[in-house]
Amino acid sequence: MNKQPLLILALFFILGILFQDRFSLDEIYIFAIIGISMIAFVATFFKSFFLYRLKKYLLCVIFFGVGVILHFFNTHNSHISVTGNQTITFKISGKLNSNEKNRKYEAFVQLEKDVFKGIIYIPKSKGALDFNHYYKAQAFVLMPKAPQYDFQFDYSKYLKRKNIDFQCYANDEIQTTVRNDLSWGEQFSQKRLEVLQNIDETHMSLRTKEFLKGIILADRTEIDAQTVQDFNRSGLVHFLAISGTHIVVIFGLFFFLLTKLLPVKYRKYAIIVSLIFIWLFTVFIGFGSSVVRSGLMLSIYFMYILLQRKPDLLHALALSAFIILLFDTQQLFDVGFQLSFLAVLGIFWLNQPILSHFPAQDNWFKKIIFNTISISISAQLATLPLVLYYFHQFSFISIVANFFIVPFSEVIIVFSFLMTFLIAFNADLEYVNLIYGFVIKVLLKVIHWFASSDAVFYENIPMNLPEVFSLFLIVFLLRSVILPFNFKNFIRCMIAALTFFMLKLSSDVYESSTSEILIHDFSKSKVLSVKKNDEVCFWIEENSDKSKIVKFVINPYCASRRIKRTEIRRLPNAVRKIVYKHKIYEIN
Known part of the structure; x- marks a missing residue:
C-alpha cells in the first residue's frame, strides 16, 4: 500500500464494480453500502492511533463501496416495452460496422413519448446518414435476444452495457429534417464525417481508403472482411485500430514541430500545446474508448514531468483507469479496455527482464530492434490469457509480424496523418496519393502473407x-x-x-465424457449438432451459408465443448422437417 497506493485503491474500486455486476444488489443494500462508506470516510479524519493504523484498510473499503455504488447507478434498466412496425424519429450518435445489406448507426430514437438509444439498420441503397438531420421512418423494432446457449456471444448484454435498448430495421422511405441544434460534440462528429467523405472522393484504391480511415479516423465501418481477417490472424489488429502507439506518434509529431519553432526555454509549453492537440484529435474522432485511454495515460505521464516529479507508469495507469471508470463503469467489461491496460502492465512487468537478456544496445539500430522485440513479447504474453479466452485463437506468426511491421508503424502513422490533414483541407495531390497508395498496397500484401501462414495458426483453443x-x-x-x-x-x-x-x-x-444434441437457430436456418464424447457432427441445411455457420456456430461450439474431431454434413430439406418435428436423436 505504501509503494503503489493508487494501483491498490483502483483494484479495490474495480472489485466493487465486479461484485455489483455479479450479484446485482438491490437499492436497500446500496444505501447500506453508502452508509458504511460514509462512516469509513469520516473515520479517516480522526487522529486516533487505532484508526490511523486502520486508515489504509478504510480507504480500501471506501473505494470498494464507491465501485459498487457507481456501477449500480450506471447499470441501465429499460422500462420501455415495444415491438413490431413503428414510426420512429431519430438522430444518429455514431456510425457502426456495416454488413452486406445494411449500414448501422447508433441513434437516439423517439417513439411517441418514449426516447431510447437504439441500433438503426439502414439499407445501403438508401444512402449514408449524417448528424445534420433528424430522420423519420417506418421501422421494425425489436429487443435484442439473449443467446440460446452458453457458448454464444451475448449480443443483448453487450448492447445493454452501452445503454442500447432496441434494434430498429428501417423498411420504408426515410424523411429528413435539417437540424439547428447540433452540440459541440455533434459538430465535431459531422466534420469528421465530412473528412471521411472527402477520403472516399479521392482516386486511391478502395482498400487504401478504408485503411486510411481506420488508422487515423478510427472508422473501420466499411473495411472489407479479408483485410480485417488478415490483421486478426497476423496479430496486428492493434496497428489498424487507434491505440497508444498512434497517440504517442501523433503527440511526438506535434512536439517535434513545436520544439523546432519555439526556444528551448518554452519546452514545457510545447508539451502542453501537444497535449491540447491530442485531446482535440480525441474529440474529433468521437472519443473512442482506446483513444481516451491512451490520451489520459499520456497526459498523466507528462503531468509528472511538468510538475518535476519522477514519472510512475503504474500511478498513471491506475489514475487513468479510475478516471475512465468513474464516468462509465461499463468500460471495465470492454475487451479493448482490458487488453490495453494488460498490455501496459505486461510491458512494465516483463520488458526490462526480457531486454536484459539481449546483447548490449550500443547504437540506435540495436535499441529499436531489441526494444521492439521485447515490448512485443511482453505485451503479447500479458494479453495472451484474455486473447485465448475471448477469441480462442492464436498465431505464432504474430511475434514475427510485429517484429517486421511495428518498426515502420511510426512512418506509416505519420504519413497517414499528413494524408488525412491534406484531404481534410481539399489538398488532393495526385502524386502523393500514388505514393501513399503504393506504400499501403505493399503493407497490406505483406500482412496478408503473414496471415496466410496456416501452419502456425491455431483456432478453437478452449479456455475457461x-x-x-x-x-x-x-x-x-x-x-x-x-x-x-x-x-x-x-x-x-x-x-x-x-x-x-x-x-x-x-x-x-x-x-469428453458428455454427449448432447442441440438445435441452433442461425439467421433463417437451423443447425443440428450431435456430440458424442469429443466428436461432433453438424447437420446444416442445403441452402445455408456454410462459411458463416462455421464462424458463428461451429467454431464457438467446438471451442466451448473442447471438440477434437468435427464433421459437417448437408441436411436435405425433406429430412429437415422430420428431424426438427420429431427431434431425432440419432442420425447415421
Whole structure:
C-alpha cells in the first residue's frame, strides 16, 4: 500500500464494480453500502492511533463501496416495452460496422413519448446518414435476444452495457429534417464525417481508403472482411485500430514541430500545446474508448514531468483507469479496455527482464530492434490469457509480424496523418496519393502473407476462467524466472504451470465424457449438432451459408465443448422437417 497506493485503491474500486455486476444488489443494500462508506470516510479524519493504523484498510473499503455504488447507478434498466412496425424519429450518435445489406448507426430514437438509444439498420441503397438531420421512418423494432446457449456471444448484454435498448430495421422511405441544434460534440462528429467523405472522393484504391480511415479516423465501418481477417490472424489488429502507439506518434509529431519553432526555454509549453492537440484529435474522432485511454495515460505521464516529479507508469495507469471508470463503469467489461491496460502492465512487468537478456544496445539500430522485440513479447504474453479466452485463437506468426511491421508503424502513422490533414483541407495531390497508395498496397500484401501462414495458426483453443487465472499467475511468475536464475522462483513457476495443465486436463476429461444434441437457430436456418464424447457432427441445411455457420456456430461450439474431431454434413430439406418435428436423436 505504501509503494503503489493508487494501483491498490483502483483494484479495490474495480472489485466493487465486479461484485455489483455479479450479484446485482438491490437499492436497500446500496444505501447500506453508502452508509458504511460514509462512516469509513469520516473515520479517516480522526487522529486516533487505532484508526490511523486502520486508515489504509478504510480507504480500501471506501473505494470498494464507491465501485459498487457507481456501477449500480450506471447499470441501465429499460422500462420501455415495444415491438413490431413503428414510426420512429431519430438522430444518429455514431456510425457502426456495416454488413452486406445494411449500414448501422447508433441513434437516439423517439417513439411517441418514449426516447431510447437504439441500433438503426439502414439499407445501403438508401444512402449514408449524417448528424445534420433528424430522420423519420417506418421501422421494425425489436429487443435484442439473449443467446440460446452458453457458448454464444451475448449480443443483448453487450448492447445493454452501452445503454442500447432496441434494434430498429428501417423498411420504408426515410424523411429528413435539417437540424439547428447540433452540440459541440455533434459538430465535431459531422466534420469528421465530412473528412471521411472527402477520403472516399479521392482516386486511391478502395482498400487504401478504408485503411486510411481506420488508422487515423478510427472508422473501420466499411473495411472489407479479408483485410480485417488478415490483421486478426497476423496479430496486428492493434496497428489498424487507434491505440497508444498512434497517440504517442501523433503527440511526438506535434512536439517535434513545436520544439523546432519555439526556444528551448518554452519546452514545457510545447508539451502542453501537444497535449491540447491530442485531446482535440480525441474529440474529433468521437472519443473512442482506446483513444481516451491512451490520451489520459499520456497526459498523466507528462503531468509528472511538468510538475518535476519522477514519472510512475503504474500511478498513471491506475489514475487513468479510475478516471475512465468513474464516468462509465461499463468500460471495465470492454475487451479493448482490458487488453490495453494488460498490455501496459505486461510491458512494465516483463520488458526490462526480457531486454536484459539481449546483447548490449550500443547504437540506435540495436535499441529499436531489441526494444521492439521485447515490448512485443511482453505485451503479447500479458494479453495472451484474455486473447485465448475471448477469441480462442492464436498465431505464432504474430511475434514475427510485429517484429517486421511495428518498426515502420511510426512512418506509416505519420504519413497517414499528413494524408488525412491534406484531404481534410481539399489538398488532393495526385502524386502523393500514388505514393501513399503504393506504400499501403505493399503493407497490406505483406500482412496478408503473414496471415496466410496456416501452419502456425491455431483456432478453437478452449479456455475457461480458471485456466485464464492460472495462466495469468504463470505470466506474473515469469518475471522472477527471467531475472537472474533462482531455483525457488523456478519451482513456483513450474507449480503454476502444473496447476494450469491439471485444470486443462480435468476440463478436457469432463467435456469428453458428455454427449448432447442441440438445435441452433442461425439467421433463417437451423443447425443440428450431435456430440458424442469429443466428436461432433453438424447437420446444416442445403441452402445455408456454410462459411458463416462455421464462424458463428461451429467454431464457438467446438471451442466451448473442447471438440477434437468435427464433421459437417448437408441436411436435405425433406429430412429437415422430420428431424426438427420429431427431434431425432440419432442420425447415421
